[in-house]
Amino acid sequence: MEAIQTVGLTKYYGKARGIVGLDLQVEQGEYFGFIGPNGAGKSTTIRTLLGLISPSSGSAQVLGLDVRKDKEAILARVGYLPSEAAFWSGMKVREVLRLSAELRKADCAAEAERLCQRLQLDQTRKVDELSFGNRKKVAIVCALQSCPELLILDEPTGGLDPLMQHEFFDILRERNEAGATIFLSSHVLSEIQRNCRRAAVIREGRVIACDRVEALAKTNAKRITVRGRIDLEGLEDVRDLTVRENGLSFLYGGEIKPLLRRLAEGEVEDFSAAEPDLEEIFLHYYEKGGEEA
Amino acid sequence: MTIVKHELRQSRLPFWIWTGAIGFMLAVCIFLFPEMKNQMDELNEAFASMGSFTAAFGMDRLNFGTLLGYYAIECGNVLGLGGAFFAALCAAGSLSKEERDRTAEFLLTHPISRRRVVSEKLLAVLAQVTALNVVIYLLALASIAIVGEEIPWKVVNLLHLAYYLCQLALAGICFGISAFARKGSVGIGLGVAILAYMLNLLSNITDSVKFLKYVTPFGWCDGAEIVEKGCLDGGKLAVGAALCAAGILLAYWHYTKKDIHCA
Numbered sequence: 001m002e003a004i005q006t007v008g009l010t011k012y013y014g015k016a017r018g019i020v021g022l023d024l025q026v027e028q029g030e031y032f033g034f035i036g037p038n039g040a041g042k043s044t045t046i047r048t049l050l051g052l053i054s055p056s057s058g059s060a061q062v063l064g065l066d067v068r069k070d071k072e073a074i075l076a077r078v079g080y081l082p083s084e085a086a087f088w089s090g091m092k093v094r095e096v097l098r099l100s101a102e103l104r105k106a107d108c109a110a111e112a113e114r115l116c117q118r119l120q121l122d123q124t125r126k127v128d129e130l131s132f133g134n135r136k137k138v139a140i141v142c143a144l145q146s147c148p149e150l151l152i153l154d155e156p157t158g159g160l161d162p163l164m165q166h167e168f169f170d171i172l173r174e175r176n177e178a179g180a181t182i183f184l185s186s187h188v189l190s191e192i193q194r195n196c197r198r199a200a201v202i203r204e205g206r207v208i209a210c211d212r213v214e215a216l217a218k219t220n221a222k223r224i225t226v227r228g229r230i231d232l233e234g235l236e237d238v239r240d241l242t243v244r245e246n247g248l249s250f251l252y253g254g255e256i257k258p259l260l261r262r263l264a265e266g267e268v269e270d271f272s273a274a275e276p277d278l279e280e281i282f283l284h285y286y287e288k289g290g291e292e293a
Numbered sequence: 294m295t296i297v298k299h300e301l302r303q304s305r306l307p308f309w310i311w312t313g314a315i316g317f318m319l320a321v322c323i324f325l326f327p328e329m330k331n332q333m334d335e336l337n338e339a340f341a342s343m344g345s346f347t348a349a350f351g352m353d354r355l356n357f358g359t360l361l362g363y364y365a366i367e368c369g370n371v372l373g374l375g376g377a378f379f380a381a382l383c384a385a386g387s388l389s390k391e392e393r394d395r396t397a398e399f400l401l402t403h404p405i406s407r408r409r410v411v412s413e414k415l416l417a418v419l420a421q422v423t424a425l426n427v428v429i430y431l432l433a434l435a436s437i438a439i440v441g442e443e444i445p446w447k448v449v450n451l452l453h454l455a456y457y458l459c460q461l462a463l464a465g466i467c468f469g470i471s472a473f474a475r476k477g478s479v480g481i482g483l484g485v486a487i488l489a490y491m492l493n494l495l496s497n498i499t500d501s502v503k504f505l506k507y508v509t510p511f512g513w514c515d516g517a518e519i520v521e522k523g524c525l526d527g528g529k530l531a532v533g534a535a536l537c538a539a540g541i542l543l544a545y546w547h548y549t550k551k552d553i554h555c556a
Contacts, residue, residue, distance in 0.1 A: 013552075052555060072406050073404070075404040082402075082555070086395035087396065088303055099295070103295055105404075
């Protein structure tokens with residue numbers, strides 16, 4: 001059974017596009033990445049899965065349950081970490097954690113204590129006094145303390161220092177090894193690359209690629225760096241062009257022969273063709289034509 | 294009942310501020326009565342010369358020299374307006390504040406149905422309005438006893454009941470609005486309460502808009518009418534109950550299917 005399955009999931013806010021015809025499959029026990037730039041539709045997808053917003057059309061199932069009909073049953077088995085955690089003013093961390101547990105009708109005190117120790121979160125402090133990162137920790141504990149089957153994490157590391165990020169991903173890895181499915185939405189590629197086995201790339205509300213992370217990182221495009229001058233006019237699939245005083249650099253996804261001809265015709269002192277780094281591939285997916293990568 | 298408890302805990306401070314302010318004002322008014330009673334001839338003369346202002350507050354039909362008349366007018370001004378503001382603010386913010394303060398995302402991603410959220414929030418509003426009225430009622434009775442006046446039980450009970458029901462009706466209407474609003478709940482609450490109060494004053498001044506008494510929940514809280522008739526107007530109460538029920542049903546209908554604004 002899939003932990004998450006969407007078929008043609010579409011959400012419009014009036015005339016504004018949220019997500020369009022989204023097809024997604026996440027297996028149970030998977031550590032799945034969901035990548036996309038701001039406004040691509042990541043949060044819209046997540047909020048639809050959690051029943052905060054209703055889809056305009058299409059269907060979505062979480063843990064085999066319909067997001068429209070079985071909202072409470074789904075939420076009982078899902079832990080959610082929002083990108084920006086907001087709590088009620090005046091409450092202490094301990095009270096927020098207890099409220100979250102009570103809303104789940106569960107006694108999570110022992111697990112909450114363990115998580116707070118690992119994340120170095122002081123439960124006696126008021127949430128209003130906490131930094132953004134510490135508020136994030138409160139949200140993390142709320143999402144994890146009931147040991148849910150599925151964890152949906154929206155930009156989870158914003159505000160966390162590197163040590164805490166490391167500890168957080170250690171906890172996620174342990175949960176995943178214990179059988180939990182993890183759906184990690186992020187625009188930080190390194191997070192996805194380090195932790196996820198599979199990932200989907202979303203752009204302008206549509207999934208444009210979904211594969212194993214290693215497969216996604218493979219592309220025909222090369223980073224070409226030239227010392228000297230060449231004419232790029234008419235060359236196909238040239239992106240991310242940077243012109244410097246003594247040369248230029250660009251991503252090239254076209255055929256190699258026309259490029260070699262231009263290099264031969266130009267005033268080239270030196271050149272290199274390298275595999276683009278992951279950030280560049282990420283940009284490649286976001287630009288027009290990314291589907292063909 | 295987790296949300297009810299949470300709501301009541303969150304609203305402790307505003308609840309006690311409003312209860313304290315209304316209770317204090319009402320007690321002060323009652324404590325002033327013995328002194329006012331001695332100057333009643335001059336006061337009645339002064340009120341008689343104020344024209345429609347006197348009619349607006351029903352002072353043309355009540356004797357300010359008796360505790361009954363004095364209390365009916367003062368109670369109307371202090372508990373009527375203060376209680377209405379509290380009930381309207383409390384209800385108007387009840388659902389909308391979660392989206393305004395961005396706590397809706399946290400609350401509604403727990404395994405709890407929207408219907409239960411609405412029900413528990415409604416219960417919390419009801420509990421607060423009821424608690425405020427009970428405290429004010431007891432405080433008023435104690436104040437009357439302290440100044441040595443005999444308690445006009447029937448009228449006092451009817452007046453307090455009328456204002457309590459008025460507050461519930463306003464709360465129901467504002468609760469309905471709260472399901473739609475994301476921001477500006479304070480303005481909406483105050484606006485609805487003031488509008489309802491002003492409509493009643495207008496209907497007291499001129500007979501041509503007497504029908505407004507059926508539109509505003511303050512219509513059944515007319516102290517002079519309650520003192521004269523010794524009962525509440527069932528027709529007006531029925532309209533108020535219908536408005537209240539409509540507001541609540543609207544809240545259920547809309548909140549259970551609306552898209553929650555998170556950013």
